[in-house]
Each structure stands twice: as C-alpha cells, then as structure tokens.
Amino acid sequence: MILVTGGAGFIGGNFVLDWIAETGEPVLNLDALTYAGNLETLASLADDERHVFKRGDICDRELVDGLLQTYRPRAIVHFAAESHVDRSIHGPGEFIRTNVQGTFTLLEAARAYWNGLPPDARAGFRFLHVSTDEVYGSLEPQAPAFTERHPFEPNSPYSASKAASDHLVRAWYHTYGLPVLTTNCSNNYGPFHFPEKLIPLMIVNALAGRPLPVYGDGLNVRDWLYVKDHCSAIRRVLAQGRLGETYNVGGWNEKRNIDIVHTVCALLDEMRPDPAGSYARLITFVQDRPGHDRRYAIDASKIENELGWRPAETFETGIRKTIAWYLENPGWVEHVQSGAYRNWIDTNYASRQNGGTA
Template structure:
C-alpha cells in the first residue's frame, strides 16, 4: 500500500508526510515542483528512509503523473500542491490559474484513468483527497455564523477563486465519472516549516532581526487558526473514514485578529528571547491594507467531529508556543529559505 502526495515538500504537505511516517510504515511518494515555498529541507529527516520516495516534478505534467500512478500503484492521492499566498496571487495570478486549476484537472484525469483500470476491490478502496481552504467561502461579518460545508462559495481573491475552481472540478469528477473523492477545507495553518512570508513566521523572523512587524490595515482582520499537526491528523481521519463525495471543514476553533496574533508572538518572544531594547511590540507597524482583504474567516468544524470523532489536540496557546520555540530552535532553516528573491518580495509587499 502506498500514498501519492502532491506538494509534499511545502508547509502543510511536509508536515503531513512527516506525521504519517511517524506512525505508519505505509510508503509515501512525494511529488513536488520545489517552487519558492517547496523546500526539501523540510523532509531532510527522511533521507535514506526506504518508506519515502521524492520526485521533483510539476502536477501539470500528465505523463509524469501517469508514470507515478502506474509505477507505485497508490491506494490514494492526497493533493496538497497549490500556489497559496493571497498577496502573490494579486500581483501574479497566472501561476495560480495554472497550478491550482490546470494542475488539479491533470491530476483528476490521470487518477480517473488509473482508477478505471483497477480491480473491483482496489477500485472501491481508491481515494482522491483534495486539500482546500476556507477562503473559497468568502468573507464574514462579525455577526455571521462560521463557515459550514453548505456555505455558498464567494471567493474574493485570485487565490481563493482558483481554489474554488479546483473544488468544483473535484466535485464534478465525482458526480460525472464516479471518481471517489474527498475534499477538506481548512482554516489558517501555523507551525513548523512555515515559509516566512506568512503572518506568524514573518512576525517571528522580523522580530528576531529587529525589523518592523508589518500589519495590514487596522489589524482587526480575523482568522481561525489551526496547528498544522492537527490538520495532518484530520486528513488521516477523513482518508480513513470520510464518506466519498463529501466535504469536511477542518478548523482549530481559534478565532483571533491579526493584531492579537502579533501581540501574542511578541509576548512569547519577550519571554523566550528577551531583547535588551525592550518589548518586541515596539516594532509593530501598520501598513496599507491589501486589495480585497477579507475581514473574517471562521470554520464550523462540527461535521468532522460528529462523523469522524476528530477535534484539534492543540489550543492556540499551546500551538503558538510550540511554533515560536521551533523557530528559535531552527535559525539555520530560516536563513537558508530567505533567498534574495524572498527578501525583495517582502520589501515590495509591506511598504508603510
């Protein structure tokens, strides 16, 4: 038995791969194009592990995907691979259309061909697990209930629109062709190996360097925060027991504003790595809001708890402490991912 994991060198994908192989001997084949956020160092601990095979390649390359399916005969394909940063989607939407839409289409068609040729037992067991985001549902007001799986799609950025399109493709391939699919829509993840252009790692890295901590607008945009290892455990639960064709929302039950997040990070750093110049909060800087910035996301994760018995193991307090400590313990990882291109991107994006 084998799993084929796309995007397994990225933040969430690599955490899933590492988590899976901690508790299972079932092999994983990781397919990743190693774009800016894909980092083989995330999987360095698996070097020489016979249970893990890494393949550098693009999910839009149909011949490659066909080859991997034929060669490794996986029982499931878990699809993490995606362009995922809203800011990048605003300045360069084309890559998001290609990877998130064309790439998902390519994987679905290759999976359909492979699945159609399986024997009855293997065919019934096969799963295409599509990992998506809460951003497809749009924005909430303070009074709105959290996103349920039945919420109308209202994507507001090129990123969320491309993910919404991929969700619709997955649904269509199930209803039209019978492909056994599962879809999960998660809230904002945080934790180890998070590329330092996203909010939490950016705040940690900048604070330690004595740089400004840029916060968009008034800092009151609210997100639900999910520790990445909890996301990995939820995907395991859905893969094992989720109903074919269903969508499961995965959330951390942790709604917090961006400003609250930054204050929490600063307070932890004040405790764990105090700065002689004073609290890291002195570095907080408010910058011009980004276009179309959704005000609030919140996930209603009762369905996955009711059907599969899953709840997050980490509170935000425990998860954010583990996250900050991980970055303090792994400065070499941070240094190596901060290329010149990354520094240029941050400088361009976060101008006061």
C-alpha cells in the first residue's frame, strides 16, 4: 500500500485512479476535503477495497502517526497543498499553514515511521513530494527553460509556500537521510479539474454563455501538461528516481494564455456549436493580478534522459480529450459549482471588470 495525501484533489484524484488502474496496489488516501477536494472524482472506486479514504488534515500529527502505524505504507506521495495563486493573494495564511507547516508535519511523521521500519522495508521506503514550476519564478521571453538547477525566485504567496516546502524536503534528506524524491511540474489540465483554473473555467463559462476572463493582455506563457501524463511521470520517479533528486515534469507545450482560450473556443465551436455565434465573442480582458509571472517553461530533459519518460499527449490531443470529458460530464461540473465556488469567482473577478472584449 502507498499513502497519498490530497488524493481527492485534481491531480491527486487522477493519480489515485491511475495508480489503481495501472498497478492494482492499494491506496490510503488522506484528504481534508477543502473546497477543491471532491470525492465524486473517485466515485468509480466507491466499492473498491483497494481505495481506503480517510478525511483529515496533514497538519494533524497524531492522525498521520496513527495512519502510518495502522496501514504501514511503503511510500508516501504528497500532493496535499493549497495551489491557486489568486486565493493565495486573497488569503496567504492558509497557504503557509498547509504547504509549509503541513509538509513539515508529514516529514516528521514519515521520519519517525521510517526509522522504526525493519531494514528491508526501510531501504525500500520513499517520500515523493509533488511541487510546481512556479517556485522558479518568471522567465524572460527568450530565456532558457527551467532546469532542476534554476534558482528559486517565487513571486506569489503560493509559490513562496511551495518553495519553502521543497527546501524542507531537501533538508530532511541531507540532514536525516529520509529517502525523498521531488517533482516540479508545469500547468496541469485534464478531467476533474476544478473550474477556477484557466482551462476548465473557459470551458464551463463558454458553455454557460458567460464572459471568458483573460488577465491583462493574455500574453503570459505557460507549459501545459496533460494530467494523466503527470501521473505516469510520478509513477516512474517513484519506481526509479535517484534518492534526493528533483525531476522537472513538463509537457513540452509552451502556450500563451490567449492562444489557449482561442483554442478552447475553436474546439467548442466544432464540438458543441452555439447558435449565438463563436464562443470567442465571450473573451473579456480583465485587470491583471498582482505579481503575475510572465512566462514559465520546463526543461524535462533530465527525467527523459535518466528515467526514459516523455509525455504521451501533445497539447492538441490532450485539450481535445479534456473538452470532450467536460461535455460528457455536466453532472460533475454542476455539483462542484456550489455557492462557495460562485462566491469565489465573483469575489476574484468583480473588481477586475475594467477591460474590454476581444
């Protein structure tokens, strides 16, 4: 069995589904079920004994200690994190608590558990920390992509809290010998993505005939990684990664935000035409957010050269699969759009409606 933290979130939920489908190994899933945690994502595992769900906070040391002693996992895959930049701007405290204090608590619990394992189990134990490319800061347009040796230059409360957690994981390896691995991924997209992030927000708003809010001039660049490719990369790093090492995981897909939005609109025009006209008519430029990094780009050569991993999806194939999934699963979308979600979208974007339409 492995322990997965944050396994009811977007990436964590996809990983749990992927792990059980690909390996058959049981998963102990610890998730606090905050706003983005959604057990409906895992509905297909509701009667599957290989999925053991526990609701709880990674900051609760007594809880984590008890789970480790009861279930005796051979590895921990740590997804649990507050992850939305805009939310971190509005309320940074929760990001420090979950991403920094929570990771510290988990590391200390893992260290105590690992120290008590028999020699064979101790040698095989792994702690894999899932992080983000945002810890590296912002790139100039022509600058080389981020490698694992790029200095940390976080620019938001979210990325600063994740950078802190990355440093803690590194320190627990060098100081205590805890067998850790770290992955830093680019922007994920795909099924079960909570509709506050760019791609699902564009899909959901377009289908509802609502404005498609684009920050600033829309020329911010991100590398895009299909979530199922990310899951396969984590499985590869967990199985073959060198202890103490960091692996960047990217999709080799640098795209401008405005181009992403136009791609979503064009595919929706094809797959679900709107009698009122092209969905691109809904594009609305809004005030940029503070500290908005201009460009991220991942150099994923290390994981390819050392572990033989490359993404299976291009952006063109992945985005088509993603839009098809949202069109086929309106019930999931409807259920996550609670009053709290609508209030968040209103709070975040109401003050920004001073731009124009595309």
